[in-house]
Amino acid sequence: MKIYRNINYAIVVALGVALTGCGAGGENQGLEYAPNMYHSVPYEPLSQITDEEAGEAAQILNNTGDGHGEYYNSNPLNKNGMTMRTPPANTVARNKNGYLPYRIPKDSLELAARVMVSPIDSTMxxxxxxxxxxLYNRYCEHCHGDKGAGDGLxxxxRAGDxxxxxxxxxxxxxxSDALKGVSEGHIFHVITWGxxxxxxxxxxxxxxxxxxIAKYVKTLQK
Ligand code: HEC
Structure with a gap:
């Protein structure tokens, strides 16, 4: 059994040596596995290191070939040195589902009813x-009634009137017969604009x- 214990000791010592050998500090860049994974080749969107020598000791890892230190990453093409730029005035953010602002005008209900298609497929x-x-009970029921018959509170x-x-x-x-057949796009448009x-x-x-809501209204109309 003694020989096994000696092997165990040998493994522990070898591991210790191997791990301390990886430490970086001062001029020693240490050892890294796959450095490309840590050091960004493209410009970082937000960081702004303007010292061209920064990380000079690690030039060897700098695979951009731009002659700068490893950590220099200012974007010389932008005034502020960052790659990320402030969006132009009046930029409208897309929401998480990528919807753009609704652009069909209020008076084009017929068009909306035809071209607006629900993104909700049968699985959802x-x-x-x-x-x-x-949502219907929250936003519509007080007028349209819980079954959609137009008899909400x-x-x-009115009592006493x-x-x-x-x-x-x-x-x-x-x-009603007139509304039974309307498309979900039609309902979407009416909710949007009134x-x-x-x-x-x-x-x-x-x-x-x-x-x-449009999908739910269709179930009420059945
Ligand atoms: C303040 C009361 C009120 C609320 C709240 C309300 N509606 Fe209406 N809704 C009306 C009235 C009044 C009309 C009739 C409009 C007209 O033709 O003059 C109408 C009409 C409609 C129509 C028919 C449009 C057409 O093509 O004739 C739909 C569909 C509709 N509403 C859906 C909804 C949905 C869905 C909600 C909830 C998001 C909602 N409504 C909330 C009062 C309301």
């Missing part, structure tokens, strides 16, 4: 309808949520 439909119900005759008038008159019955007496909801309901 069930979950979307579940979310859509919650705000649209129903001598003429039996609702708070909000003329709310559409989403289950229509007639109905106000726009584009600023408070995200595009994802509008599509979910």
């Amino acid at each position: 439909a069930e979950a979307a309808i579940k979310d859509g119900k919650i 705000v649209a129903s005759p 001598p003429d039996g008038l609702p708070v909000f008159a003329g709310v559409a019955n989403l289950k 229509k007639g007496l109905m106000g726009a909801h584009g600023s408070q309901v995200s595009p994802e949520d509008r599509w979910k």
